[in-house]
Amino acid sequence: MPAKICGLTTAATLDAALGGGASHVGFVFFAPSPRNLDFDAAPALTARVPDHVAKVGVFVDPDDGLLEQAVAVAALTVLQLHKVAPARAAAIRARFGLETWTAVAVKARGDLDVARTFTGAADRILYDAKTPPGAALPGGMGLRFDWSLLDGFAHPLPWALSGGLDAGNVAEAIARTGAPLVDVSSGVETAPGVKDVDKIAAFLKAARS
Numbered sequence: 283m284p285a286k287i288c289g290l291t292t293a294a295t296l297d298a299a300l301g302g303g304a305s306h307v308g309f310v311f312f313a314p315s316p317r318n319l320d321f322d323a324a325p326a327l328t329a330r331v332p333d334h335v336a337k338v339g340v341f342v343d344p345d346d347g348l349l350e351q352a353v354a355v356a357a358l359t360v361l362q363l364h365k366v367a368p369a370r371a372a373a374i375r376a377r378f379g380l381e382t383w384t385a386v387a388v389k390a391r392g393d394l395d396v397a398r399t400f401t402g403a404a405d406r407i408l409y410d411a412k413t414p415p416g417a418a419l420p421g422g423m424g425l426r427f428d429w430s431l432l433d434g435f436a437h438p439l440p441w442a443l444s445g446g447l448d449a450g451n452v453a454e455a456i457a458r459t460g461a462p463l464v465d466v467s468s469g470v471e472t473a474p475g476v477k478d479v480d481k482i483a484a485f486l487k488a489a490r491s
């Protein structure tokens with residue numbers, strides 16, 4: 283079962299994700315996040331990732347300079363964009379030539395309409411829970427949305443399920459939604475930004491079960 287462990291900042295927790303069989307590992311480049319990865323630390327950390335595992339950079343409305351620097355220091359293979367309009371996602375995708383994901387924040391069924399606007403502009407939709415107005419982060423808050431909102435939705439692009447997943451609910455989430463890829467951050471932490479090797483292993487095992 284393809285799974286992304288997001289917000290990794292240490293070798294031990296990255297190795298736990300790789301050892302547990304993660305298909306994707308995520309690195310956040312957003313200064314306000316407790317998971318922000320320093321440019322100085324990125325090369326040594328991301329060099330541990332074998333070629334068959336995707337290195338996903340997570341960005342919030344990034345400018346080209348930030349993207350260029352992050353792609354260079356972390357040898358990213360996927361760009362995950364939050365708070366980016368379709369035209370900007372298309373421009374980033376064209377400029378960098380990398381697989382490009384866009385996060386779609388979901389609270390109500392109507393929020394899914396946004397996904398369709400990314401056809402031709404992104405390669406994958408990451409459905410994530412909508413964070414409250416004024417929240418510090420647009421993701422990584424451990425919030426779950428009502429999975430039944432995805433019932434019968436004709437996905438316009440390949441997709442992934444995110445938001446409030448953990449070892450205790452990921453198998454049900456996959457069974458309930460048919461998600462082809464799952465993504466987690468808070469659910470494998472002991473505190474915001476503090477990943478736990480045992481929780482990572484348990485999540486990946488549960489996702490496979």
Ligand SMILES: O=C(O)c1ccccc1NCC(=O)[C@H](O)[C@H](O)COP(=O)(O)O
Nearest residue numbers: 288315421422423424445446466467468
């Ligand atoms: O994780 C962050 O700190 C973050 C900051 C800014 C934008 C996005 C961020 N995370 C995006 C992710 O892909 C998370 O894995 C996803 O939102 C799920 O998070 P969680 O509900 O905590 O598992």
